[in-house]
Amino acid sequence: MIADRKDDHVRLAVEQQQQHHGRNQFDDVSFVHHALAGIDREDVCLATGFAGISWRVPLYINAMTGGSQRTGAINRDLGIAARETGVPIASGSMSAYFKDPDCAGTFSVLREQNPDGFVLANVNATASVDRARRAVDLLRADALQIHVNTVQETVMPEGDRSFASWAPQIGKIAAGVDVPVIVKEVGFGLSRETVHLLEDLGVRVADLGGRGGTDFARIENGRRELADYAYLTGWGQSTAACLLDAQGAPIPVLASGGVRNPLDVARALALGASGVGVSGTFLRTLLDGGVGALIDRITTWLDQLAALLTLLGARTPADLTHRDLVIHGGLREFCADRGIDTRAFAGRSGGRDGAHETTGDRR
Template sequence: MTRAQRKKEHIKLALSTGQNRATGFDDIAFVHQSLPNIALEEINLQTKIGELSLSSPIFINAMTGGGGTATESINRDLAIIANETGLAIAVGSQMSAIKDPAEKESYRIVRRENPNGVVFGNIGSEATIAQAEEAISMIDANALQIHLNVIQELTMPEGDRDFRDAFERIQMITESVSVPVIVKETGFGMSAEAVKLLSQVNLGAIDIGGFGGTNFAKIENKRRSRMLSYFDNWGIPTAASIVEAKSVAPHTPIVASGGIQNSLDIIKSFALGAAGAGMAGYVLKCLQKDGLEKTIHEVKEIHEDLKYLLCALGKKSLQEMGNVPMVLSGELYHWLHVRGLNPERFSEINHS
């Protein structure tokens, strides 16, 4: 099977396997504020992820590319959505186009349809400095994602089996390229231990890519003759991973992604410490099911809902969400408790 065929198969399987609600967000409840002392018109959704100033806290996270006209068409629509709604957008792994120049157009379409927007390039941790620079140049990227996908590669029949020196390559790329670097997981979450190591590098952000969204272990298992089913439920739930990351890298922008499906998930991410929220599977599903115009409308409604939620909590911006009281329960509470991350602190009464 060619790389392009595999990319198309991934899209098909991503849509069929879908997402679950194993992110941990449903274990969070906000403490109601009866006196928010705010007007809806005061609320601003602008945010910053490191050096990047964004008009929306949401971005369309990496999905595809390198699958010929099929993925080119998807990327065209995703870029139009980004352009119409002010979202940043990340392309899927550009290694396909780096290895096969015929696939470059499936990525370049994103910049062409979104000429003034914020676009993230994307490479794997196996990439060289030269490949990173080529990925940035290919789409005039404003930032570069380096993705970590050990479990997907191990489950993928034709995947990589050697993950040595990934950290050293990330460090060299970050020191060499001219745009911010975002290291991201691809659906299995980032532990405090991994984030602590990565925080030694001057990264633009860390995208924790938590468990609970598109499950690439399940996708790759559907392509295997002998399933590695023990990887199907492997990973750190998105909500838990945000807290793990912030506990060891308080000054590094943390991006939430992995199963984020609505405005409430987004605002809970910010309450846990995130600086931005990536959506991928949900946007793709909307696009395939309802079409371009309805997906644009859906994103605009998410923006509107975020303002309502901020108003209810008495906050003028998402950057003020860090001191909103909330009660954690269930598996999320248990995870944070046994990891020594003091989940009670999110519920403590502010007596000042």
């Protein structure tokens, strides 16, 4: 049954990707164009650093799948793509491995195909400390993602209905493993209040995982006989809204959810993300064109991201947090209601073309 559910998730996620390449709230974020701000491409470095973690690039393949023969083949190709492009990669939820150790290879293939890369294991918030350690050991993981998905569990026919223990258990896992812990929402967003709570729990990094990409409430509703939770489609905050809400957060944040192109990556970095994760777009690329097509897509994105930094006069991804932005539309309304002054973003560069500073690591 678990394997069937994992295969259903892949099928329904790809169907969503085929339907929603339209507008999302990243389109409410615009860079102010300064015609003489550009720098030389050779001066741009895509490396990013946060919470003691160093990545060669600020783009990563975010958690997707594992637990069945088909999803194991997908993970094999994702691992190859990560190896060939140098991007970090996160495993899908490893709950299936704890229930059926025979499917371990559908996850460990990520490390087998990418022996020297940065790999993140992935468990849910109810995992025991022992299981969290086993997940890290299986993948020889460099970090551990803990995914939180109360909305998905609520809609999932066989889902969890007891959430009170999640926060204390996250704290136990964070204290009990030897790698950095990153808590990741699965597409409904982390509020500023939640990010502050995560810091109190000992979590090192928050992956905001906002609305705009794969909608797991919609996926799980598609698995229900009556599809009676349709009204929860679109629940939560967008990734752009979460980034604005998390300004001044006590821990570094990553951005994922609804990232459609390299401009969205640049927007997320400019709004304060230390790295940007992509799942659905890369999954569809892989399934439509194979691993070669995915390698080409990631390579192109990195090349174009470097071009955007060159255009914007940013030597590093962190420098984008000093580039002028205009926030408009529904995103501006969200900020007004949450007490966020969007005007401050429009003059961050100091008001002069070509103000090129280097900021280094974010934290």
